[in-house]
Amino acid sequence: MAHDAGTDTPTVIDGEGVRRRDFINIAAVSAAGVGGLTVLYPLISQMAPSADVLAESSTQVDFAQVQPGQAMKAVFRKQPVFIRNLTPKEIQEAEAVDVSTLRDPQTLKERTKPGHENWLITMGVCTHLGCIPLGAGEGEVRGEFGGYFCPCHGSQYDTAARIRKGPAPKNLEVPPYEFTSDTVVKIG
Amino acid sequence: MSFPWAKTYTPKHPFMVWMDEKLPLPRLVYNAVGGGYEVPRNLNYFWNFGFLAGLCLVIQIVSGIVLAMHYGGDTRVAFNSTEHIMRDVNYGWMLRYGHANGASAFFVVVYAHIFRGFYYGSYKAPREMVWLLGVVIFLLMMATAFMGYVLPWGQMSYWGAQVITGLFSAIPLVGDALHTWLLGGFAPDNATLNRFFSLHYLLPFVILGVIILHIWALHIPGSSNPTGVEVKSESDTVPFYPYFVAKDGWTIGLFLIIYSLFVFFMPNALGHPDNYIPANPMQTPAHIVPEWYFWPFYAILRSFTQDWLWIVPAKLMGVLAMFAAILVWFFLPWLDRSPVRSGSYRPLYRKFFWVLVFDVLVLGYCGGSPAEQPYVMIAQIASIYYFLHFFVIVPVVSSIERPDPLPFSITESVLGHESAAVAEAQA
Numbered sequence: 001m002a003h004d005a006g007t008d009t010p011t012v013i014d015g016e017g018v019r020r021r022d023f024i025n026i027a028a029v030s031a032a033g034v035g036g037l038t039v040l041y042p043l044i045s046q047m048a049p050s051a052d053v054l055a056e057s058s059t060q061v062d063f064a065q066v067q068p069g070q071a072m073k074a075v076f077r078k079q080p081v082f083i084r085n086l087t088p089k090e091i092q093e094a095e096a097v098d099v100s101t102l103r104d105p106q107t108l109k110e111r112t113k114p115g116h117e118n119w120l121i122t123m124g125v126c127t128h129l130g131c132i133p134l135g136a137g138e139g140e141v142r143g144e145f146g147g148y149f150c151p152c153h154g155s156q157y158d159t160a161a162r163i164r165k166g167p168a169p170k171n172l173e174v175p176p177y178e179f180t181s182d183t184v185v186k187i188g
Numbered sequence: 189m190s191f192p193w194a195k196t197y198t199p200k201h202p203f204m205v206w207m208d209e210k211l212p213l214p215r216l217v218y219n220a221v222g223g224g225y226e227v228p229r230n231l232n233y234f235w236n237f238g239f240l241a242g243l244c245l246v247i248q249i250v251s252g253i254v255l256a257m258h259y260g261g262d263t264r265v266a267f268n269s270t271e272h273i274m275r276d277v278n279y280g281w282m283l284r285y286g287h288a289n290g291a292s293a294f295f296v297v298v299y300a301h302i303f304r305g306f307y308y309g310s311y312k313a314p315r316e317m318v319w320l321l322g323v324v325i326f327l328l329m330m331a332t333a334f335m336g337y338v339l340p341w342g343q344m345s346y347w348g349a350q351v352i353t354g355l356f357s358a359i360p361l362v363g364d365a366l367h368t369w370l371l372g373g374f375a376p377d378n379a380t381l382n383r384f385f386s387l388h389y390l391l392p393f394v395i396l397g398v399i400i401l402h403i404w405a406l407h408i409p410g411s412s413n414p415t416g417v418e419v420k421s422e423s424d425t426v427p428f429y430p431y432f433v434a435k436d437g438w439t440i441g442l443f444l445i446i447y448s449l450f451v452f453f454m455p456n457a458l459g460h461p462d463n464y465i466p467a468n469p470m471q472t473p474a475h476i477v478p479e480w481y482f483w484p485f486y487a488i489l490r491s492f493t494q495d496w497l498w499i500v501p502a503k504l505m506g507v508l509a510m511f512a513a514i515l516v517w518f519f520l521p522w523l524d525r526s527p528v529r530s531g532s533y534r535p536l537y538r539k540f541f542w543v544l545v546f547d548v549l550v551l552g553y554c555g556g557s558p559a560e561q562p563y564v565m566i567a568q569i570a571s572i573y574y575f576l577h578f579f580v581i582v583p584v585v586s587s588i589e590r591p592d593p594l595p596f597s598i599t600e601s602v603l604g605h606e607s608a609a610v611a612e613a614q615a
Contacts, residue, residue, distance in 0.1 A: 047370070047372055048369050048372065049379070073470060128354070129352075130353075130375075131347065131350070152476045154493070154560065166502075
C-alpha cells in the first residue's frame with residue numbers, strides 16, 4: 001500500500017482533511033512541548049533571589065558623628081552605602097556644573113532630600129562593574145572631581161557622586177531612604 | 189575517516205573477538221588514537237599540544253574530584269575549608285596547588301595549541317568544524333576557570349565574581365535583571381558560591397564531551413601538518429601508535445617536569461596574595477586583576493573609557509569588545525581567504541602573525557597592570573590592532589599575498605624530492 005502502513009482504519013487515511021495520525025502526532029508533540037516548558041520554568045526561576053534574600057530588611061543608620069567633609073560606610077542588602085556630609089564648597093562645586101554636559105544628567109538637588117542638601121547618600125557600588133569606589137574612608141583618594149574614585153577601572157565621580165570620567169555609565173545609585181530624625185536615616 | 193592504507197583492527201584473543209562483536213570499543217580506540225589512525229609524518233612539536241591539553245583536563249578532573257571531597261561550597265566555610273585542605277588534609281596542599289597550577293598549565297598549553305592553529309592555518313577547510321568546536325572548548329574553559337577561582341572565597345574570588353558577573357549588567361534593558369538572576373541576589377553571596385561550585389563540577393565533563401566531538405571532527409579529514417599540503421599517498425603518513433604516542437609521551441615528560449617546578453617550588457607564583465584574605469564585601473582590593481590567562485581580554489574590556497558614537501555606553505562597548513575578541517575566531521575560517529594553509533609558505537601573513545603574538549603579549553601585560561596611564565593608552569592601541577588584524581589584515585593579506593611555492597607532497601618536503609619517497613617506499 002502506498003499509504004501509511006500500520007493503521008487499521010484505512011477509510012480515515014483515504015478521507016479528506018485532518019488525518020487521525022496527524023492529529024495524534026500534533027497532540028502528542030504539543031503536550032510534550034508544553035510539559036517540557038512547564039518543567040523548565042521552575043528550573044530557571046530557582047536561580048533568582050530566594051525569599052530570604054529578597055526579605056533583607058531596611059537598615060537604620062546613625063550618622064551623628066560624620067563631620068562636614070567626612071563620610072561613613074553603612075551596609076544595605078550586604079552592599080556598602082556611602083553617607084557623606086558635604087562641605088559648602090563641595091555643594092557649590094556640584095551645583096556649578098552644567099548638567100547638560102553630564103553623562104547621566106542629574107542635579108545635586110535631585111540626589112538629596114530637601115532640608116538635608118549636605119547629606120549625600122549613595123550606594124558604594126561603582127556602576128561600571130561593582131567595585132567599591134575610594135573616597136568615603138579617611139585619607140582615601142577622591143579623584144579629579146573630589147568625589148569618589150574607583151580603583152578598578154578608573155571611573156571618577158564628582159561631589160554629587162555623578163559619573164564624570166571613565167567607563168561607568170551611571171551616577172552612583174541613590175537608594176530609597178528617609179530621615180527618621182536629624183541624626184538617623186532609614187535606608188530601604 | 190581513515191586512509192585506505194590504514195591498518196584495520198583485528199582482535200586475536202578470543203575474548204577480544206567476542207568483545208568486538210558485542211561492543212567494539214577497543215576498535216573505536218584503535219581507530220581513534222591507535223595504530224589505525226594514520227597521521228602526517230612531518231608533524232612538528234607544535235602538534236603535541238592537543239594531547240597535552242587532554243592530559244591537563246585529566247589532571248584537573250582527577251585533582252578536582254578529590255578536592256571536592258574536602259571543600260564546602262558555603263560562604264561560611266568555603267575559605268576555611270580551603271585552608272583545611274592546605275593544612276590538615278593528607279597531601280591536600282599538593283592537590284590544591286596541583287589543581288590551581290593545573291589551570292594555568294592548561295591555558296599555557298591551549299594558547300600554544302590555538303596559536304599553532306593561527307600560524308599553520310589549521311582552521312581552514314576542510315577543518316572548520318574542528319576549529320569551531322575548539323573555540324567552544326576555549327569559552328567553556330574560561331567559564332570553568334573563572335568559577336573555580338571564586339570557590340576559595342578569598343578577596344580576589346569575591347571581587348572577581350563581582351566584576352565578571354557585572355559584565356552582564358551592561359546588556360541593555362534586561363542587564364540588571366539578568367545580573368541579579370545570575371547571582372541569585374544583589375551581590376555575590378551564598379547562592380552565587382553554591383551555583384558556581386555546582387557548575388564548576390559540571391563544565392569539565394561538558395568540555396570532555398566537546399573534546400570528543402573535536403577529535404571526531406578532526407578524524408574525518410585527518411590531522412593537518414606544517415606544510416598544509418594534504419596527504420596524497422601512503423608514504424606521507426605513519427600510524428599514530430606507536431609513532432606519535434611515543435612522541436607525545438616524551439613531551440608529556442617534559443611538561444610534567446615544568447608543571448612540577450611550579451606545583452612544588454613556586455606554587456603561588458601565578459596567584460594573588462589577596463586571595464588568602466577572606467572575602468569582604470565591604471572592602472575592594474586596591475588592584476583587582478583576574479588570573480593571568482584572562483589579562484589580554486581584560487585589557488580590551490578596560491580600553492573603552494568613552495561612550496561610543498554618543499549612543500553606546502562605554503561599559504557596554506567594553507563588554508562587547510571583550511566577547512568579540514574571542515567570537516571573531518569563529519569567523520576566521522571565512523575571513524582568511526588564502527588557499528595556502530601554512531604560514532611557512534605565506535611570507536606576508538607570517539610577519540603579521542608575529543605582530544599579533546606581540547600585540548597579545550602587550551595586551552596581557554597591560555591587563556595585569558593597574559588601570560592608569562600609560563597602560564590604558566597602550567592597551568587601547570593594542571586593542572585596535574587586535575581587531576584590525578582579524579577584520580582587515582587577514583582578509584587583505586589573503587587576497588594580495590603571493591605565497592611561496594608549495595612542496596608537491598608531504599614526503600617531498602621531508603626527503604627533499606619525490607623520487608626519494610618512491611625509492612623509500614620500494615625499499
